[in-house]
Amino acid sequence: MNILLAEDDKDIRDLISLHLSTEDFEVFFAEDGRKAIEIFENNSIDLAILDVMMPYFDGFEVLKHIRQDSEIPVIFLTARGDDTDKILGLGLGADDYMVKPFSPVELKARIHAQLRRYYKYSPGKKQNxxxxxxxxxxxxxxxxxxxxxxxxxxxxxxxxxxxxxxxxxxxxxxxxxxxxxxxxxxxxxxxxxxxxxxxxxxxxxxxxxxxxxxxxxxxxxxxxxxxx
Missing domain, CATH: 1.10.10.10 (Winged helix-like DNA-binding domain superfamily/Winged helix DNA-binding domain)
Structure with a gap:
């Protein structure tokens, strides 16, 4: 499974990478929105984790780009605790939402849940x-x-x-x-x-x-x- 992780904070990228390294995932890292779009366009991505605030293009813009071509699960990360980003992200088609600081173990569980849900309703994808x-x-x-x-x-x-x-x-x-x-x-x-x-x-x-x-x-x- 290929996961796109778009996050400009290196410490958070490293933390998530550490916990996903025990799984059968290949993680593609992007430090900004422009790189995230480039990775998505050039690779077969199964799930995306997007930070809301990133250089060049924010997570909302990256999500809009993804939704032009794909219905893969998208999980948002944000430092804001209010509902503004959550409402906007879900309205644009995000599937889940986590507020920093978050538990990487919980993130991993949510990744598995989203992938199971996606393949349950897209059986043709699972066969690949x-x-x-x-x-x-x-x-x-x-x-x-x-x-x-x-x-x-x-x-x-x-x-x-x-x-x-x-x-x-x-x-x-x-x-x-x-x-x-x-x-x-x-x-x-x-x-x-x-x-x-x-x-x-x-x-x-x-x-x-x-x-x-x-x-x-x-x-x-x-x-x-x-x-x-």
Missing amino acids: IIKLGYLTLDKESCQIFKGDTLLELNAKEFKILELLIENPGKVYTKKKIYELVWDDTYYGDDNTIMVHMSHIREKIEEDSKKPTYLKTIRGIGYKMERIE
Whole structure:
């Protein structure tokens, strides 16, 4: 999940970053509104945290820009305790609002709540991100992560992993994998499949000799284990 954090106070940015570092989030930092808009336009952002008062463009202007193209959750941060900013922000389409100083633990809980709510009512979005244990498939960007590490995969390796991650527990024969991934007739070339599976195991498993994820079903084919 990609989070945009637009906040001109470095101490607050560092505090939030520290607490989000334990989660499966990639945080994009912006110290002003202009940078926040630039990040939003050039990245697939799942949730935005916006400080109300920032140089160049304030949080309200950034929110207006976001709402032109997206309905992602937006959480406002403000130092003002009255309801003025809250009413204005919610009126422009913000989803939540926190007054400084705030608990970073509470912020993290609100982030999770907003993401759950967003994906509940936007099921098509949820299908773009598929998690299986420490593996994350991002279908929109055609990337697969092992924890926070982007895996370096060739096109065939990605297609094989995409197929198996989307269908955990399902056994695929070598013939079926070849026909789906290579889009060609299978003539019993087991070596091609075996080499690709070996390379994939080296990249996703902690111990490729004792695989936890990608299992061989002897005499049949392969499957990806269901792992929470």
